[in-house]
Every structure is written in C-alpha cells, then in structure tokens.
Amino acid sequence: GGEVKDLLLLDVTPLSLGIETLGEVFTKVIERNTTIPTSKSQIFSTATDGQTSVEIHVLQGERAMAKDNKSLGKFELKGIPPAPRGVPQIEVSFEIDADGILQVAALDKGTGRAQSIRITNTGGLSSNEVERMRQEAEVFADEDTRRRQLADLTNRADNLFYSYEATLRDHATVMDEATRADLDEKHAHLRQATHSPTIQLQDFQAAIDALQSALFAIGSRLYRESMAQDTIDMNIPESYSYTDKTDDLNSVDDSDTDDFDGDLGLDATVTADYEAID
Numbered sequence: 001g002g003e004v005k006d007l008l009l010l011d012v013t014p015l016s017l018g019i020e021t022l023g024e025v026f027t028k029v030i031e032r033n034t035t036i037p038t039s040k041s042q043i044f045s046t047a048t049d050g051q052t053s054v055e056i057h058v059l060q061g062e063r064a065m066a067k068d069n070k071s072l073g074k075f076e077l078k079g080i081p082p083a084p085r086g087v088p089q090i091e092v093s094f095e096i097d098a099d100g101i102l103q104v105a106a107l108d109k110g111t112g113r114a115q116s117i118r119i120t121n122t123g124g125l126s127s128n129e130v131e132r133m134r135q136e137a138e139v140f141a142d143e144d145t146r147r148r149q150l151a152d153l154t155n156r157a158d159n160l161f162y163s164y165e166a167t168l169r170d171h172a173t174v175m176d177e178a179t180r181a182d183l184d185e186k187h188a189h190l191r192q193a194t195h196s197p198t199i200q201l202q203d204f205q206a207a208i209d210a211l212q213s214a215l216f217a218i219g220s221r222l223y224r225e226s227m228a229q230d231t232i233d234m235n236i237p238e239s240y241s242y243t244d245k246t247d248d249l250n251s252v253d254d255s256d257t258d259d260f261d262g263d264l265g266l267d268a269t270v271t272a273d274y275e276a277i278d
C-alpha cells in the first residue's frame with residue numbers, strides 16, 4: 001500500500017453560527033465547515049425609530065428561521081443614541097479561537113459602546129445531533145426557503161410603509177388628488193397582503209413593486225421640479241425684485257431621498273429588533 005505523509009487535520013465549525021434578525025430570521029455570520037481559528041464581522045442597524053438598545057441572540061444551525069436552530073446565548077447592547085431607523089451602525093463580530101471558544105461582540109460605531117458574550121459550548125453537540133440538524137435542514141429546505149422569502153418580503157413591505165408615511169408627512173401638500181388616491185390604494189393593497197395568511201409570494205411581490213413604483217415616481221417628480229425651480233432662481237436678473245413664491249413646492253433633501261430606498265430590514269419580539277445591512 002501507499003504511504004501517507006504530512007496529513008494535516010483541521011478543526012472546522014460543525015454548524016453555521018449567526019444571530020436572529022428582523023422577522024425571526026437566522027442570519028449566518030460564520031458558515032459551517034469554516035476552519036478555526038477564524039473571525040468575521042457584519043454590520044447591522046436598528047429597525048425602529050428612536051431604538052436605544054438591541055438584543056443579540058446567538059444561534060447555531062442550518063435552518064432559515066431562528067426558532068429552528070440551537071440558541072447559544074443572548075446579550076444586550078444599550079445606550080444607542082435615539083436616531084431614525086437604519087441610521088445607527090452596529091458591528092457584530094464573531095471570533096472562534098483554536099479551542100473552539102466563541103466570542104461575540106457588538107459595537108455601536110457611533111458611540112464606541114460595546115458588549116460581548118463568551119460561549120464555550122459551540123462544540124457541545126454530539127456527531128449524531130449535528131447530523132440530525134443537517135438532515136433537518138435538507139428535509140425542510142423548500143419550506144424554509146418560502147418562510148425566509150416571506151420574511152424578507154414582509155421586511156421590505158415594512159420599509160415601504162415607513163417611506164409612505166414619510167412621503168405623506170413631507171410632501172402631501174404638493175400631491176394632486178389622483179396621485180394621492182393612487183398611492184393610498186397601493187398602500188392599502190400592500191397592507192392587506194401583509195396580513196393575508198394565504199398570500200402567494202408572487203402576489204406579495206407584485207403589491208410591493210406597485211407601491212415602490214408609486215413612491216419612486218413621486219420622488220422623481222419632486223426632484224425634477226426642485227431642479228427646475230433652482231434653474232429658474234439662477235436665471236433671475238439681479239435688478240429683478242424677486243418674491244419667493246415656492247410655497248407649493250418642497251425641495252427633496254437628503255432625508256427625503258433616503259425614504260425612497262426600497263430595501264433594507266422588527267416585530268414585537270425582543271430578539272428581532274435590528275436588521276442586516278446588505
């Protein structure tokens with residue numbers, strides 16, 4: 001028989017590691033079969049206005065939804081300054097040393113506040129338990145994919161509702177009746193879709209696209225009108241006595257354009273109070 005030389009055995013993570021995010025989704029940070037020691041970080045943000053804390057729920061497994069994976073521990077990062085949703089940047093870092101000990105830290109990049117947890121039982125599962133969890137992930141793959149897609153669409157819809165409210169707050173006075181009626185109709189249709197237990201994914205997606213397109217159209221029109229007004233202002237002769245008559249037009253500032261960002265992604269559960277940033 002042949003002689004085997006220089007055989008190197010490497011320890012790897014038996015299952016993926018990550019945290020629970022918006023919509024009770026399991027967001028992986030370190031994939032299974034990653035060689036250890038290793039480290040990786042990802043940026044997350046708040047999902048509600050004025051949110052001052054986040055709970056980091058650390059999980060291990062391969063399923064799409066948090067509740068179907070093994071919970072390893074939780075900790076809370078407090079003292080986040082109140083800000084609009086999506087503004088704070090929370091860096092979550094995973095580090096596994098050569099002994100398989102996991103350190104998870106959360107850092108508010110705006111204030112420097114940090115909190116962490118040390119988990120020593122990431123390798124506590126038997127080989128049979130690991131294999132069972134892997135097989136369950138395969139058996140429920142189709143169901144998990146639909147649940148994950150539904151959660152993602154729900155998060156997108158929630159972002160559009162946020163943009164809808166901001167649009168009405170900032171620009172309702174410059175919308176004609178037809179535009180407002182169309183926007184309200186698409187908003188109501190999407191609200192209905194989010195509460196339907198039997199909604200088809202393609203119908204949900206269509207309702208999202210409809211409201212998003214309506215919001216984009218309003219934002220584009222406001223931008224064009226604002227640019228046109230700026231051009232008129234620049235062309236007024238110095239000798240002309242100018243009186244501001246732009247009460248019927250609000251220019252779109254940076255915060256307004258952010259409202260039309262159609263993607264990004266909390267319900268009442270305390271373990272899902274922040275969202276991943278792609």
